[in-house]
Amino acid sequence: MGCCDAPGLMPIEDAMDKMLSRITPIKTTLSLPLEQAIGHVLANDVRSPIFVPPFDNSAMDGYAIRIQDLNKSTTLPLHGKSFAGQPFEGEWPEGTCIRIMTGAKIPHGCDAVIMQENTQVTDNGILFNQTDVKPQNNIRPTGDDISQGDIVLEKGARLTPRDIPMIASLGISHVDVLRKPKVAFFSTGDELKPLGTPLEEGQIYDSNRYGIKPLIESFGCEAIDLGIIPDCVETLKATFEKAQDVADVVVTSGGVSVGEADYTKDILEELGEIGFWKLAIKPGKPFAFGALESAWFCGLPGNPVSAMLTMYVLVQPMLAKLAGHTQWTAPESIPAITKTAFKKSPGRTDYQRGIYNLENGQFTVETTGNQSSGAFRSMSLANCFVVLERERGRVEVGETVQIQLFNHTLY
Template sequence: MGCCDAPGLMPIEEALSKMLTPIKPITDIIERSLPEALGFVLAEDLRSPMNVPPFDNSAMDGYAVRIADLEQSTTLPLAGKSFAGQPFEGIWPETTCIRIMTGAKIPTGCDAVIMQENTQVNGNAITFNQDHIKHNMNIRPTGDDIEQGNVVLAQGARLTARDIPMIATLGFSHIKVFRKPKVAFFSTGDELRPLGSQLQDGQIYDSNRYGIKPLIDNFGCEAIDLGIVPDCQETLRNTFISAQQEADVVITSGGVSVGEADYTKDILEELGQIGFWKLAIKPGKPFAFGELDHAWFCGLPGNPVSAVLTMYVLVQPLIAKLAGHTQWKAPESIPTITKTAFKKGPGRTDYQRGVYSIVDGKFEVESTGNQSSGAFRSMSLANCFVVLEQDRGNVSVGETVQIQLLNSTLY
């Protein structure tokens, strides 16, 4: 342990290794219709059964020509039309042209398509003003986008809104995917009240579940909301037993610190085993990881920023591996110049909330203000995390720091 390490606190990299090493991806394969497949992970390579486009087609509205005909005359009579879904059929006489629309099949013998803006129409005669006509100009050849037999998406890819229309072009109505991980979650604490209720002295609204559930959804999981569980050891034990029967992962919010009414640790030792309990991360030090009889367990801190941050930094990669999402990557770090100072003491890796901008091609970042783990407004304002190394101290204006842009799960 280095001179700046906090005694008893595990570094983030070590924690992630301990979390991810024992995780085995889900192997249950199901079939989903394409409209229902968004967010699922592919269970097999998706190969194209066809060329896309399946035939040479026009990239422009204009006129199909043979270059040899234009060498004889720049004015050609119209011989017919080729529309999308209604290709030109029949004999195409020499020294004539064919009206063609975007996406329409290219007539046999066509060398180029001249866009209509480069022509003049006089009745049935089309005069072409295009210079330097090249072979295959404005023609999209067969298989230009996807060739038959190509792997268009590999096993382990999580399907996005960009993937679905591409798959539709290949004619797939159903695809094989891994089932989504099931994640049960609940908040603990007698001080927590549901939204819409009247707060009594010393009570607060349970906001954490409203931060946790969107992340579970965005991670590509099936969320099971078990509500608020009071500080009662028997009730908490029964909730754990029920949750692990329903889910692959059980996530709690609160109850993982050292308070007299924090029963989570005792119950986890009874029903499973603890991997680790405290991390060298700020905010989020009292993060717990372990294994129940039938599910993995992640215990988030009770403060709202800490809960969301540890979900994002620690639980997200765990879920990705469990889901078989082999193409998941952690956010990239970008060296950035500070516009404001950042207060920090050595001992923990600090994820402070920031707002980055790009000025003259260079990244700059400033603080969102209050960095308390209970101040969620600073998270709402942020578009990045300023990741300050474990052994680093205060940061002055003009220093270089590493930032991580927020990925889509937080938008």
Template sequence: MGCCDAPGLMPIEDALNKMLSLVSPIDDTVELPLSDALGYVLADNLLSPINVPPFANSAMDGYAVRTAELNGQPLPVAGKSFAGTPFRGEWPANTCIRIMTGAQAPEGADAVIMQELAQVSEQGVLFTVSDVKPGANIRPIGDDILQGQVVLAKGTRLTPRDIPMIASLGIATVTVLRKPKVAFFSTGDELKPLGSELEAGQIYDSNRYGIKPLIEHFGCEAIDLGIIPDCPDKLKATFEEAQELADVVMTSGGVSVGEADYTKDILEELGEIGFWKLAIKPGKPFAFGQLPNALFCGLPGNPVSAFITCYILVQPMLAKLAGHTEWRPQPSIPATTRSAFKKQPGRTDFQRGIYTIENGQFVVESTGNQSSGAFRSMSLANCFVVLERERGRVEVGETVNIELFNSTLY
């Protein structure tokens, strides 16, 4: 432990390593229609059953020629090749074929000359270009994808960019891993559902509305168990139900040190705690452990803390559980500060920032209020300003590392 480390707080790198070491990827597979497979993870390498394109075709509208026959004289048009209606029949010597973009190149054609370089007359087509190289403007068979080629690796999570590519191969169904199931609930007598009237000391439960889309954007199935009051018996019963329904049980609240924070005690009774309290800000009271049939993640109750720890700590764990081997954390990018950032040594701080690019360089400023209960700072941000554990206050003009949000937050 370094001189600036907070006593008793686990560094987030150690916490992540511990979490990942206890996760085994799901190996249950399902066969899905391609139209339903978005967001699922491939269970096997996806091989192309065909060449793409399956035939040599024209890259533009123009005229298919045999370059050896280009001698500066007009070439009569012997026929046409349109997309879906290729040229059929014999192609006489010293002639050309009118061809459209995507149409199959006639047998023997070794170039297509774009129509803007052609002058059409009664004698034929005179081309205004003198040097036409073989292969010009023709897409050969398999130019994009070769038959038998691995087009997507096992462990790839299917995106909107992948689906049409798979469709172009004629593949109607894919074998994928089932999505992990995450059961989640909020705890606290002070929490009220949206649409109800608030009484003294009560607040609306916003955490579930942040946690659910994160879980779904991580590629998992979200099971919302609602708000559970600070009652040990009800909490225990909910834990027992949740761990039968899901691969991961996630709570928000109840992992701090207050008299009504029972989650930690129940976890110790039903399973075991891997760790509790991290050197991260916001989000110090983050807990991780194991129940008999599920993993457990206890998020803090403060809205920003719950959201950030779910993004930073739970996301990579769920990616591994889902078999998403292609998942990577966002890279760190150096940026120059345009505002000061308050910071005390002892915890890695994920402050919310707004980055811009000026003269090719990243610059960043604070979103303002960095309180763990002030969610507007998260709504305004487009990046995290990641301040190292040992670092103190940051002044204007200093260099910091930022992490741009990944697609989960858009």
């Protein structure tokens, strides 16, 4: 059975194109103190107002010299010191050296620094065991890292813990960023119970919200948890109306299947419109996308693995575009050799949970076991998705498959 034998199921590639073609980035900008900007997307390029380093400085603890002095004598009297924040000042007589520490400003006239391990302190001064010295040895020149006016981060970059100290080194205290998208989310279903309460017959704990919230936040968005909503048309409709008032995107878990109590799809059609519903993906077929009056809508399946998978694969790139994160890239596919068989029937792109290893330069992968969309332990054990093409059937040991290593949002 091929993809065309699964009527009504949209290929995941088409669904992604339809979603992204409708999304436009948020335009609202904020000027934030640097310490509050982590995770935000830059609204403008960050240009350096200074050179980094702002002056020639020593790369070593040692002695500042003039090479011509060392050529005349291997022993030079010590004349002064240059420490970080306390540079040498005054006249520097010929035929002498300056004690210097790492990061300290290079004295005027110095053309090399000799590391202290290559010297010896004597009664007559500093004896230099290294005599073959090249100009600028152990000197970090002005602007060696960043020149004044350089673009150090481009508009559309999402600020990471690696970026913040670099910006701080430029003396920049505030940055212009885009407002983070607000994502309201809730779970639906009479069978769901909050943590810390006893389960009654036929009930389960709501685990999806505990996976959805950290994903939203790791995607660089603001998460608004609206809790568990029962299978009641009036309550569900009121929750949708509240959610679209406070958020840019509304994400639901459950209620988009074909059960008698799955009201989400009907309410969405009343309050907005459905862009698509039902994808040729496994797990996650009932995923829905559409628009309310003032917010986008993503309806996740209720099964835990399906909910997390569709958040990761489908909602993540949509939120990245909404956030203006132009440097976001989809997870890279890598070929791997299977060490276990993978069950599959043609018709849907299958994202199975796997464990990869690198053996002698070759990626290998094995299944985490139970691939049921309700078996979340397989997700907890995994470190990659094994992406099996729509047309593909069962995979035997030794075959080549494509894997996607989890990005930072799942770690």
